[in-house]
Amino acid sequence: MSDENVNRSIRELRLRLGMTQEEFAHAVAVTFSTVNRWENGHAKPSKLARRSIEALARRGAPRRDGAAGGDRIGGEAERLAVDSAMIVESHQ
Secondary structure (H helix, E strand, C coil), rough: CHHHHHHHHHHHHHHCCCCCHHHHHHHHCCCCHHHHHHHHHCCCCCCHHHHHHHHHHHHHHCCCCCCCCCCHHHHHHHHHHHHHHHHHCCCC
16 A cells, blocks of 8 residues: 555545544544644654554544444444554555
8 A cells, every 4th residue: 555545544534533633633642733744645654653543443433522432433443444454554
């Protein structure tokens, strides 16, 4: 998978989770500007960040009320985990 595809996959994952860049950044413990650089192709996630992205894809986005959002996205969680696994594999 090319770097462009990784960047696009991160953006697509974030959008499918219904998150802003700021929310996504908070969920994977990075800064807003880091997520922005990933999505715009100016940087790629570290191994630690890729693990956080994969974990977020598996569990789903947190709901606005603070509860886990896995139920909210239903069957998407498995597909998102596959997408994030592709991100991890492309940088190993």
